[in-house]
Amino acid sequence: MIRIVVIDDEPLVRSTASTILTREGFTVETAEDGEGGLALVHANQPDAVITDIFMPKMDGIEIIMQMKRRSPSTKIIAVTGGGQAGMTEIASAAKHLGADHILHKPFNQASLLASVNAVLGIPPATRQPDA
Amino acid sequence: MRILLIEDNAADARLIKETLAERSASEIDLDWTDRLSTGLLRLREGRIDGVLLDLSLPDSQGTEGLEKIQAQAPDLAVLVLTHLDDEGTAIHAVRKGAQDYLIKGETDSGTLTRAIRYAIERKRAEKAIRDSETRLRAIIDSALDAVISIDAQGRVVDWNGRAEVMFGWTSSEAVGETLAELIVPPQQRDAHTRGLRHFMETGQGPILHRRIEVTAMRRDGSEFPAELSISPIKQGNTYLFNAFVADISERKQAEKTLVRLAAIVESSDDAIISTTLNGIVKSWNNSAERIFGYPEVNALEQSIHLLIPPDHVEPGRETLDRLKAGECIHYEETIRGRKDGKDISVAMAISPIKDRDGTITGISKIARDVTEQKNLEEQLRQSQKMEGIGQLAGGIAHDFNNMLTVINSYSDMVLGEVGFGNPFIRNGVEQIREAGHRAASLTRQLLTFSRRQVLDIKVLDLNEVVSNIAKLLRRLIGENISLIFCPDPALGSLRGDPGQLEQIIMNLAVNARDAMPHGGSLTIETKNVELDATYARLHVAVQPGPYVMLAVSDTGCGMDAETQSRIFEPFFTTKGPGGGTGLGLATLYGIVKQSGGNIWVDSAVGKGTTIKVFLPRVKEKSQQVMPASVPDEALRGSETILLVEDEELVRALTEAILERYGYTVITALSASDALRFAKQSADSIDLLLTDTIMPDMSGPDLARQLLAIRPDIKILHMSGYTDKMITHTAAMEPGAFFLQKPFTPQVLSKRLREILHPTASR
Numbered sequence: 001m002i003r004i005v006v007i008d009d010e011p012l013v014r015s016t017a018s019t020i021l022t023r024e025g026f027t028v029e030t031a032e033d034g035e036g037g038l039a040l041v042h043a044n045q046p047d048a049v050i051t052d053i054f055m056p057k058m059d060g061i062e063i064i065m066q067m068k069r070r071s072p073s074t075k076i077i078a079v080t081g082g083g084q085a086g087m088t089e090i091a092s093a094a095k096h097l098g099a100d101h102i103l104h105k106p107f108n109q110a111s112l113l114a115s116v117n118a119v120l121g122i123p124p125a126t127r128q129p130d131a
Numbered sequence: 132m133r134i135l136l137i138e139d140n141a142a143d144a145r146l147i148k149e150t151l152a153e154r155s156a157s158e159i160d161l162d163w164t165d166r167l168s169t170g171l172l173r174l175r176e177g178r179i180d181g182v183l184l185d186l187s188l189p190d191s192q193g194t195e196g197l198e199k200i201q202a203q204a205p206d207l208a209v210l211v212l213t214h215l216d217d218e219g220t221a222i223h224a225v226r227k228g229a230q231d232y233l234i235k236g237e238t239d240s241g242t243l244t245r246a247i248r249y250a251i252e253r254k255r256a257e258k259a260i261r262d263s264e265t266r267l268r269a270i271i272d273s274a275l276d277a278v279i280s281i282d283a284q285g286r287v288v289d290w291n292g293r294a295e296v297m298f299g300w301t302s303s304e305a306v307g308e309t310l311a312e313l314i315v316p317p318q319q320r321d322a323h324t325r326g327l328r329h330f331m332e333t334g335q336g337p338i339l340h341r342r343i344e345v346t347a348m349r350r351d352g353s354e355f356p357a358e359l360s361i362s363p364i365k366q367g368n369t370y371l372f373n374a375f376v377a378d379i380s381e382r383k384q385a386e387k388t389l390v391r392l393a394a395i396v397e398s399s400d401d402a403i404i405s406t407t408l409n410g411i412v413k414s415w416n417n418s419a420e421r422i423f424g425y426p427e428v429n430a431l432e433q434s435i436h437l438l439i440p441p442d443h444v445e446p447g448r449e450t451l452d453r454l455k456a457g458e459c460i461h462y463e464e465t466i467r468g469r470k471d472g473k474d475i476s477v478a479m480a481i482s483p484i485k486d487r488d489g490t491i492t493g494i495s496k497i498a499r500d501v502t503e504q505k506n507l508e509e510q511l512r513q514s515q516k517m518e519g520i521g522q523l524a525g526g527i528a529h530d531f532n533n534m535l536t537v538i539n540s541y542s543d544m545v546l547g548e549v550g551f552g553n554p555f556i557r558n559g560v561e562q563i564r565e566a567g568h569r570a571a572s573l574t575r576q577l578l579t580f581s582r583r584q585v586l587d588i589k590v591l592d593l594n595e596v597v598s599n600i601a602k603l604l605r606r607l608i609g610e611n612i613s614l615i616f617c618p619d620p621a622l623g624s625l626r627g628d629p630g631q632l633e634q635i636i637m638n639l640a641v642n643a644r645d646a647m648p649h650g651g652s653l654t655i656e657t658k659n660v661e662l663d664a665t666y667a668r669l670h671v672a673v674q675p676g677p678y679v680m681l682a683v684s685d686t687g688c689g690m691d692a693e694t695q696s697r698i699f700e701p702f703f704t705t706k707g708p709g710g711g712t713g714l715g716l717a718t719l720y721g722i723v724k725q726s727g728g729n730i731w732v733d734s735a736v737g738k739g740t741t742i743k744v745f746l747p748r749v750k751e752k753s754q755q756v757m758p759a760s761v762p763d764e765a766l767r768g769s770e771t772i773l774l775v776e777d778e779e780l781v782r783a784l785t786e787a788i789l790e791r792y793g794y795t796v797i798t799a800l801s802a803s804d805a806l807r808f809a810k811q812s813a814d815s816i817d818l819l820l821t822d823t824i825m826p827d828m829s830g831p832d833l834a835r836q837l838l839a840i841r842p843d844i845k846i847l848h849m850s851g852y853t854d855k856m857i858t859h860t861a862a863m864e865p866g867a868f869f870l871q872k873p874f875t876p877q878v879l880s881k882r883l884r885e886i887l888h889p890t891a892s893r
Contacts, residue, residue, distance in 0.1 A: 010533045016540045023544065054529075081529045106535035106571045109543035 002120065003046035006030045007037035007063065008079070009055045013105075017050060020109050021116065034058025041071050048075040048119055050103070050112075053094055061094060068098045075119040081105045133178055134247060136163045137170035137196070138185045138212065143235055147183065147212075153240040159247065167191040167199065174204050181208040181251045183233070186220055194224045201228055208254035210246060230254055277376040281310045283369045285327050297378055299350030314376075316348045330363065331370070339363060347376065356383045402477075402498040405484060408455070410435040413493065422477070422500045424470030435496070440468035454483045454494055464501060475502045503669060509696075510671040517699060517720065524701055525581035528574045535574065539567040565824050576714040579631070580701050580721035588626050588726075592753035593657050593679055593746075594618040596632050603787045604640050604655075607779070611650030612643075619658045623748040625679045631722045637780060638715035639683040639742055645706060646687025646740060656682040659748065673729050677748040684741040690734040698732065719744070766880040767793040770817035770887055773844075774798045775805040775833065777825045781872075785820070788876040794883075802828035809840050816844055818887060823850040834867055845886050849874070 004026050006017045014030040021028045029044065031037035034051075035058055041049055049067065053060030060078055067074055078099035080091045091102055100119040103111065117123070138144040144163050151159050162179070164170045167190045173179070184196055191199070200209055211232045213221040221232035230250035233243060271278045277294035281287055290305040298305075298314050305313060311320045330336040339361050347357040358379045364371045396403050402419035406412050415430040423430075423438055430437070443466050450460060459482040467477050477498040484493040542564035549557050597616060605614050636655070643653045658680045667675040690698070690705075697703045699720040704713035723730050727747045734740035772794050776782040782798060789796045797816070799805035802825050809816065819837055823830035834846045846867035868886050870879065 012537045013533050016537045020540055020544065081532045105532035106539055106567075106574070108536070108539040109547075112540070 001027050003027045005040050005046045005049045007051040020112055034063045038066055045071055046074055050077045052079045064097045064099055075100045077101045077103050077115050079103045132180045133160045134181050135173055135179045136161055136183045139165040139188050150240045150243055167196045171203055181247055183210050183212055185212045193220055194227050197224050197227055197229055206258045208250040210250050279374045281372050283331055285309050314347050316346055316354055355380045404496045406435050406494045438467045440466055440474055457483055475500055476505045514671050521581035524577040528577040531574045535567055535571050542567055576718045580717040588628055590624050590751045590753050591627050591629055592624055594622050597655055600633050603783050606783045607640055608644040608653055612647055613652045615652055615654040617656040622657050623659050623679055624751055624753045625746040626749050627726050635719045638719055643685035646685050651686035654684040678745040679748045681744040682741055686739045689736045689738045689740055691736050695732050695734055766884055769793050771795040771815055772818045772820050773805055773816045775821040788879055792880045802833040806836055809837055818845040820847045823848050
């Protein structure tokens with residue numbers, strides 16, 4: 001059972017990511033802010049965390065830093081939504097601080113699954129058509 | 132002539148009377164008195180021209196009477212009468228001022244008459260000389276100039292009152308002294324002495340008979356500027372020199388003030404112009420020449436209306452009335468015309484010029500060129516506007532990305548579930564997904580505009596970037612536009628995202644093409660440029676330094692100022708519906724600004740457009756990997772490919788790749804175009820390379836219809852969406868293949884070889 005925590009302040013994005021991942025057989029928990037997300041991470045030690053970088057209260061950078069300290073084996077996918085000043089710098093900072101993957105919004109089923117598979121080392125589904 | 136005879140001896144008096152009567156009865160009237168006292172009384176009555184005075188009278192002896200008469204009537208000619216034995220006293224009287232003496236009994240009538248007449252005339256002449264001297268002295272003493280005379284040795288012989296005041300030496304102190312020591316400053320004394328000697332030896336003096344300016348010295352040693360004129364006066368064998376000296380300190384001061392005022396006007400950065408009340412230019416300073424372009428000679432005596440542009444209306448009459456009433460008029464900003472026809476913005480102060488009495492004699496205009504300032508303000512406004520729009524766009528993009536994540540993700544998932552049983556649902560969700568992807572693409576461009584897109588920064592050679600897409604550009608702009616590329620062979624490197632940079636160039640090329648519907652030429656130029664402090668001062672947000680310039684020029688329709696001010700705004704487009712998203716230049720703006728560069732637009736309606744992009748130049752060498760100049764032989768092909776793609780850039784790019792690898796390419800903009808071609812043309816087609824989603828028909832539908840006409844054709848679908856979705860839906864024909872976008876040239880060519888020649892490539 002692969003456990004994934006999704007942290008995003010936007011409920012629709014949370015439920016979308018949750019739906020995609022659940023349909024693929026992952027166990028998903030969601031949190032609407034950094035505090036709740038970290039509590040889940042520390043309690044359940046999931047395999048991966050998908051966290052928005054920009055959120056009110058605690059931002060993704062803070063989450064990454066705390067996770068690196070307390071849950072170093074959990075893989076991190078940092079999600080950028082764009083639109084904020086300083087965004088490019090912070091995205092590279094996230095990578096620098098130990099995010100395993102940067103996922104750009106808007107993501108879709110394919111790009112989300114591709115990044116999850118990438119950080120967890122799951123081989124991609126065969127792309128050869130049934131020809 | 133009336134003569135008074137003062138003689139106590141009646142016989143002598145009678146004798147003289149008779150002697151005179153003999154000869155000149157009509158000429159000389161004789162009054163006689165026998166005492167000095169009565170004689171003096173008689174003289175007070177006047178009308179006496181001369182006196183015959185006996186030196187021995189009862190009330191006067193010797194020269195006493197003479198002295199009393201002279202005291203009372205100094206201008207009267209006096210002849211004294213004496214006896215033969217007393218000639219000594221008579222000579223003494225002459226020394227005392229008597230005109231002559233006559234010896235009683237020795238004088239005949241002619242002698243007496245002549246003596247009297249001469250005496251009177253001599254006395255009158257003396258008086259005339261004395262009067263003249265007095266007058267001259269008075270003139271000299273009251274002169275405003277110092278009047279000084281020196282002798283040939285340079286000693287002062289005359290020194291008037293003004294000289295006393297000017298130099299501080301009294302006349303009695305000065306006379307007899309050497310002039311040079313009194314008033315010539317020590318360092319110039321030698322020259323003075325030399326000049327004097329030179330004149331005495333040669334008779335020539337270059338400084339004589341004209342006004343010269345010298346430095347003079349006062350008694351206290353202080354020096355002052357003086358104007359001097361010296362004239363030599365010949366006196367016998369020698370000379371006197373007469374000098375007039377004026378203290379010109381005040382005049383010099385005034386001259387200095389004038390020179391300073393003129394210098395202020397000439398060196399002012401503002402145009403300073405004076406005109407008559409009728410507007411005729413009377414003075415025109417350097418800055419007026421610079422600001423308005425007219426040299427002084429062309430402006431003087433011209434009407435000031437020269438500077439008012441023909442279409443500019445200003446309340447002339449009313450302005451003049453206000454000025455004549457003494458009012459000053461200030462324009463914060465108004466328009467004036469230069470000689471070269473350009474209009475400039477000036478701030479101007481117009482004031483009446485008043486003379487000492489307060490009479491208004493003319494008009495002064497001080498104008499400052501504020502065109503630069505105006506430009507800067509406009510640029511700043513533009514830049515702030517763009518900043519504001521950027522923030523807005525960034526904010527919108529952020530929210531859109533969240534919503535698009537939901538839309539696109541669910542579209543994918545639903546398409547994965549829905550079968551072909553309900554084509555309406557299937558088609559509807561496909562349309563939603565297509566719209567979601569287009570919206571995502573727009574959002575990405577908005578983010579690029581607002582400089583919030585993550586760039587893949589590399590050190591690049593701009594010439595390489597242009598060369599790599601030159602073929603693509605030629606295809607994009609079409610055949611009736613010529614592409615001219617002028618690369619700077621010594622071009623430096625820049626830091627940028629290669630993909631973005633290609634995008635910039637393609638956007639500019641497409642805009643240029645759309646501006647030239649009837650053909651023309653598109654010039655791409657690269658150059659190293661230095662933007663200096665002056666340029667930076669005139670352009671908002673430009674850092675001085677080395678830059679790489681990319682200039683894209685067209686010969687098209689150009690833009691007016693209004694359009695130019697808006698071209699970088701997102702969603703601003705001059706193209707008709709369907710013509711463009713209005714994000715091309717906004718994207719360009721964002722990329723350039725994010726890279727620390729800037730953009731300059733030069734365009735005029737009917738004159739074409741040049742867009743210059745300046746990107747910071749860096750010292751590092753380009754990291755860009757040159758694409759292999761010759762494609763791998765094993766990946767080349769010679770078959771004919773029918774390419775169907777509605778996205779212009781993708782179509783052009785794909786076409787370029789295919790041709791590069793040796794294929795013959797037939798392009799179609801839509802599925803129906805492709806079908807029409809396949810039906811009408813006899814040309815063989817080996818493979819259909821098609822987009823999966825197009826406005827008129829889906830890729831799989833096109834493939835099915837095409838296979839019905841030409842069953843041997845191989846099919847390769849290309850799509851930006853995951854292959855899994857396509858294959859799962861079983862939408863593709865059996866035998867059709869799939870290629871994920873975006874693809875590299877190598878991936879495309881490899882896939883083509885696999886499909887067209889399976890055994891060879893395996």
